[in-house]
Amino acid sequence: MQANIVVLPGDGIGVEVVTAALAVLEAIGRKFGHEFDTEEYLIGGCAIDAHGTALPDETRQACLSADAVLLGAVGGPKWDDPNAPVRPEQGLLAIRKAMGLYANLRPVKLHPDLIDASPLRPERLAGVDLLVIRELTGGLYFGEGGRWVENGEEWGKNTMIYSAGEIRRIAKLAFDAARGRRKKLASIDKANVLDVMRLWRKTVAEVAEDYPDVELENVLVDAATMHLLSRPASFDVMVAGNMFGDIITDEASMLSGSMGNLPSASLGQHLNRHGKPQGLYEPIHGSAPDIAGRGIANPIGTILSLALLLRHSLGLELEATAIENAVDQALSDGVRTADLASDGKKSVNTQQMTAAILVHI
Helix, strand or coil, X not given: CEEEEEEEEECCCHHHHHHHHHHHHHHHHHHHCCEEEEEECCCCHHHHHHHCCCCCHXXXXXXXXXXXXXXXXXXXHXXXXXXXXXXXHHHHHHHHHHHCEEEEEEEEECCHHHHHHCCCCHHHHCCCEEEEEEECCCHHHCCCEEEEEECCEXXXXXXXXXXXXXXXXXXXXXXXXXXCCCCEEEEEECCCCCHHHHHHHHHHHHHHCCCCCCEEEEEEHHHHHHHHHHXXXXXXXXXXXXXXXXXXXXXXXXXXXXHHHCEEEEEEXXXXXXXXXXXXXXXXXXXXXXXXXXXXXXXXXXXXXXHHHHHHCCCCHHHHHHHHHHHHXXXXXXXXXXXXXXXXXXXXXXXXXXXXXXCCC
8 A cells, every 4th residue: 555644743742752653654564565655744833933823834735635644742831822823732723624623533441561550549440441532623622712801801702612513423423433342422511501512412312313222321521520530441432522522531541541652533524545534643642841852752642643543544454453462562561651660660761662662563
């Protein structure tokens, strides 16, 4: 197979973890006889510095014509002024919108040898294997917002807005995913308070009628955050709106021992030239400016994001599984970056962790 992959290293540790993933991609290409053409573009803070915008036109056009996109992270202290007219995160939101990426898939599975790395008690972690599906192009992050002064008082607002159609398409995707797993779906909302969430619950219930084999549980978002800590293994697939999904996936990441472990896939309705969903793949962590440039970042989330890219956008299931198995083997061998190492235990740097994974490919 020949594939065109746009690479967006971004800011902070994004550059380091993407470099690790590209080494794995090269190894996969050699082993399985594929030709992966990669080209790097700017996004986020580095794009602001170079072009004055977080998403240059050339980056946008390259992403729209690619088979898939691999992203590192955006942001950092240099661009953290909340009053700045241009911010790195705008590039991320804009590329999601431009590519029509309405669904973000975040699998959370605990490696048995990492139980000690999680802050939860081991007995609560047994059997944790869940998938969070987050709606990505609607809700509070894309509703009308603004700031103004009235009668000497400063005001701000953002609007959480969803159409039934937007809810229906993410719910259908979530039910389909649950049908292929343990046939349990938890829909996360705040229907006891918000009208938009009452529409969410009503629409999800309507979609559920087409999936009688899937058990639907409606969970208020505040209860969901509690249950993720008290009974995480009871969840199979969770579906949530943009903001709620953003929050609960960061919480769920700690079940695996570190946010650095978790990948994500952002998918839409556009197909690439291989007839597969065009997607953007990235670890769920940020740019981690506190460790950027030190070479100690955990590359696992980005490497597993690459596995999701091969699976969903290129249809290369065998190759994706090879990456996932290699990561599992490296962890079983006891290789740990600093975020995963127990107190007093030896840790490795980014390159060493990558080399430990490459050994098993």
